[in-house]
Amino acid sequence: MERTYNVYIDTGLFVLSNLLDKDIEYITTEDIFNSSEIIFNEILSMDEENFKKLKYMVFTNSVYTQVGFERKFKSFIKNMEELNSEGTLKCSLCGSVSVNYSYDATRSVLPGICSNNFFNYSNNLRYSAICPACIALSLYSILGINRTKSGAIYYASDDNKVMKNLVNRAMKNLKNEYTEITVLDEIQSTLECEILNKDYNKAYYIEATLCQNYGQLENTRTYTLTSERLLRLILLKKEGLWDKFKENKFIYNVLYENYYDMKDDIDIFKFFKDLFLEKELTMDKIIIDEIKSIAKKLSNNIDKDLIKELDKISSYNKFQEFIIYNQKNIFSKNGEFLVSQDLYDAIIDPQKWLSVKRRLTVELLYI
Numbered sequence: 001m002e003r004t005y006n007v008y009i010d011t012g013l014f015v016l017s018n019l020l021d022k023d024i025e026y027i028t029t030e031d032i033f034n035s036s037e038i039i040f041n042e043i044l045s046m047d048e049e050n051f052k053k054l055k056y057m058v059f060t061n062s063v064y065t066q067v068g069f070e071r072k073f074k075s076f077i078k079n080m081e082e083l084n085s086e087g088t089l090k091c092s093l094c095g096s097v098s099v100n101y102s103y104d105a106t107r108s109v110l111p112g113i114c115s116n117n118f119f120n121y122s123n124n125l126r127y128s129a130i131c132p133a134c135i136a137l138s139l140y141s142i143l144g145i146n147r148t149k150s151g152a153i154y155y156a157s158d159d160n161k162v163m164k165n166l167v168n169r170a171m172k173n174l175k176n177e178y179t180e181i182t183v184l185d186e187i188q189s190t191l192e193c194e195i196l197n198k199d200y201n202k203a204y205y206i207e208a209t210l211c212q213n214y215g216q217l218e219n220t221r222t223y224t225l226t227s228e229r230l231l232r233l234i235l236l237k238k239e240g241l242w243d244k245f246k247e248n249k250f251i252y253n254v255l256y257e258n259y260y261d262m263k264d265d266i267d268i269f270k271f272f273k274d275l276f277l278e279k280e281l282t283m284d285k286i287i288i289d290e291i292k293s294i295a296k297k298l299s300n301n302i303d304k305d306l307i308k309e310l311d312k313i314s315s316y317n318k319f320q321e322f323i324i325y326n327q328k329n330i331f332s333k334n335g336e337f338l339v340s341q342d343l344y345d346a347i348i349d350p351q352k353w354l355s356v357k358r359r360l361t362v363e364l365l366y367i
């Protein structure tokens with residue numbers, strides 16, 4: 001089978017690859033439909049408490065939450081097999097298979113394809129056509145997830161070797177009794193075990209998809225660790241800064257692209273500075289130059305801890321007041337404007353003030 005790069009289907013594919021001890025490219029559609037017994041046995045070998053919680057936590061639970069689910073699960077897969085006969089329809093995801101039937105993929109067999117909210121789901125709106133083999137793999141994905149305090153995490157990577165390791169790790173963990181863990185700690189410990197402690201020098205990304213399913217409150221959130229960010233973490237580890245990074249929960253800032261908040265630790269900040277500035281480079285060069293000039297003027301004229309001052313500014317109004325106050329202050333001192341007249345509106349733009357404030361802090365740090 002080829003990968004679809006849909007996290008649920010690919011997780012199911014790697015689960016099957018583990019159980020059949022076959023590389024994914026050798027897995028056939030027959031393997032998919034003939035494996036309901038082996039999948040079911042694997043579910044039974046999962047820690048019972050884990051399975052009980054997980055089946056409600058994940059969205060792919062259409063047959064797992066029903067009474068007598070063993071029979072339901074096996075007959076569901078059998079039904080999928082029968083529907084898989086050749087035809088002219090194309091699956092929206094794997095594309096390569098022609099089937100004569102396409103399944104109305106609700107979120108309880110394949111999340112994220114139909115509109116993923118309770119109203120649309122309960123009213124059967126926005127279905128997509130998916131082939132039975134993809135549906136079966138999506139259901140098998142329950143064996144390759146990671147349970148946390150606030151939902152289940154699926155990992156995906158474009159690199160097959162990394163993806164395989166991540167799924168194998170999850171499958172192993174599900175057999176053990178669950179120890180309470182936060183989303184952040186789970187991602188951090190997976191990175192530590194699977195990425196930072198392995199010498200694997202290829203560029204790849206990792207995505208962690210968190211599924212939260214609490215009745216009408218449902219949510220999926222994807223955190224992306226691009227190869228660039230992973231590389232930074234590997235370098236950080238090599239420099240012996242990982243423990244410090246971990247203790248400060250800085251992973252949160254990487255996942256939320258909030259590099260600015262790491263500035264309290266200049267060593268760690270250094271590792272992410274380029275990524276942070278790159279993001280800010282979406283600003284016009286003329287604005288960046290103006291911010292540089294503002295930073296210089298402020299530090300030449302104001303005898304205070306400006307970074308601390310800026311840190312205290314938590315709203316657009318306060319930022320505006322800060323600029324106006326110093327505009328007047330510096331002008332009365334030496335007749336010079338802090339912000340030039342032409343760029344004044346751009347500097348105090350209500351949509352961009354936070355980026356301006358952060359960039360200003362960074363410029364002040366390097367003065």
Ligand SMILES: [Zn+2]
Nearest residue numbers: 091094131134
């Ligand atoms: Zn398909």
